[in-house]
Amino acid sequence: MLEKTFYHTLLAHSFNVPITVNYWDNTSETYGEGTPEVTISFKKAIPVSALTKNASLALGEAFMAGDIEITGTVDFPIQKVLTAAYESADSFMRNPKLMRLIPKQSHSERASKHDVQSHYDLGNDFYKLWLDPTMTYSCAYFTSPDDDLETAQKNKVMHILRKLNPQPGRTLLDIGCGWGTLMLTAAKVFKLNVVGITLSQEQYDYVNQRIKDEHLEDVAEVQLVDYRELKHDPFDYVTSVGMFEHVGEENLGLYFKDVARFMKDDGTALIHGITRQQGGATNAWLTKYIFPGGYVPGMAENLGHIVDAGMQLDDLEPLRRHYQRTLEIWDTNFNAHREEIQAAQGESFTRMWDLYLQAAAASFESGNIDVMQFLISKGASGKDLPMTRDYMYL
Template sequence: MLEKQFYDQMFAHSFNIPITVEYWDHTQKTYGAGTPSLTIHMKQAIPAKELLKNASLALGEAYMRGDIDVTGGGQFPLQELLTAAYESAGSFMRNKKLMRFIPKQSHTEKKSKADIQAHYDLGNDFYKLWLDDTMTYSCAYFDDWDQDLTAAQQNKVTHILRKLDPQPGRRFLDIGCGWGTLMLTAAMRYHLDVTGITLSKEQYDFVNARIQKLGIEDHARVLLVDYRELTDGPYDYITSIGMFEHVGKENLELYFKDVTKLLAAGGSALIHGITRQQGGATNAWLNKYIFPGGYIPGLSENIDHIIDAGLQISDLEPLRRHYQRTLEHWDENFNAHRNTIQKKFGYEFTRMWDIYLQAAAASFESGNIDVIQYLVTKAPSGTGLPLTRDYIYD
């Protein structure tokens, strides 16, 4: 009975839309004003002490087990529900005093390699099922809401490279190169001498095979190495897409200083990553099941590190709604292959990835997190970048 009272209070203050809750004893109750389109099915009670200790971990694990389900609404009911939860919790999420409670995490080179491989070495065949044809696992750049995902990912690569205004024959480094589309486009279309680095053996093998197939070994290479170990700079251009979220709060300062060290005088770097405008944060469920060691930096935190590292900010561009749409494509693709994935990885794994993709989409939709491109340059200030942004779009 006490558990029911706790849930009653929790659901009464958790969402900015009306919802129906069906409890484990088959009773139903509606919360909020209006007619609900979403129903939360509580098949088992989660102990209140677990929710109070860490709500994201307790609720995430309950969803993985199938103790919670969400039905109704549109194509992405879980995303719809979580967006309402994030928006309802906006004032709490913007409390920067919570920063001091972020736990410290190990980010040695050995630990970073293990963390990356735990996520990215699930197998190239797994990612091929739900990524697009370019095998790009980061925010796309959409011309319009209904654009094809592959076209939007190609847009993103072009948009990033155009921002650098690359000149043929110069050296290009991609820190955290993924499956290689960005670095290989830089080599093939812009005729740059490119190096990509990754800690994922699966990605390393995949990119190596692509280089061999394209026959560009003379000006493209991939290294299985930590960015902290790289010593063959300087590079005229550096990109790092979806990377700094993995380095940890303790290493952000070092990460940006290493970018400075590797960047040639007058060179340009495009750093693209998930950022919170409200301040840095971790998530216990994500850290345990999806991104071990992950940390989302705050916007002002990143800017301070960029300036302290001796870099000059040339341009900032938020792409929050683009990442929401990217994740919706991924989740749709994922669920199109749900039976195949479940046969290989199991029931809980499949629900785990579904909630990860929909929760991330909800977080971007609500403004709880953002993704920002930081275009930075290294002194001397005469970098050769044009005076206006027109060159990016010409």
């Protein structure tokens, strides 16, 4: 009875839309006013001790195990439930005390390599199923309602590179180069000499093959190396997309100092990553199952590190809605191959990734997290950039 009372209290303060809840004892309750379009079914009770210790971890693991089912008449039912929870001002999901209970993560070179490979080395074939043909695993950029995912990802790469105002023959470092689309576009379209670095063996092999297939050996190179260990002359331009979320709170300042170290004295960098306007945060379920060592920094936190590293801000652009749409498309693609993924990886893995993609979309939709592009200079701000932002949209 005490357990059921706890659930009533928890759920009554967790959503800003009407929700039907089916309990493990064959009883049902509706929370909120109106006609519910979404139903949450608990196949069995999650111990109160697990919920009070870390709700996100307990609920995420219960969903993976099939002990929670979410169904509804709206598109992305899980996403809508999570968005409603994030947007509820007094929800347990917005409780900073719970976030701070999560243990500190190691971010040594060895730990970082393990963290990256545990996520990105699931196999190129897995990512090919639901990413677009460019194999770009970061926020796309939709310039038109008619843009498909591939077009939007190409838009994003061009948007980043145009912001640098790159001049032919100069050099670019891409920290965390992924499957190489940005660095190779810089080489082919903007005639830059590029170096990409990654800790993922799968990505390293893939990019190396692309370089050979596209005959770019004279202008493009990829290295399997931690950014902290890179030995190279400074570059004219530095890009880093979806990287700083992985370095850890304790290494964030060092990361931006390394960005400055890689830049020439008049260099320019475009740093693109997930951040929060409300301050830094972690999530126990994501840390354990999806992004080991992950930490989403606050926007002011990043700006402080940029200034401390001796760099200056040229431009700041939020792309929150773009990432929400990207994730929704990824999840649609993922579920189009759900049977194939489940046959290869198992039901728990498949439910885990579906939850991850929808929870991330919900976080962006609610404003719980954001994604920012920081255009920064080493030296006088904007010295080598045009006077207005018009050049970014040619």
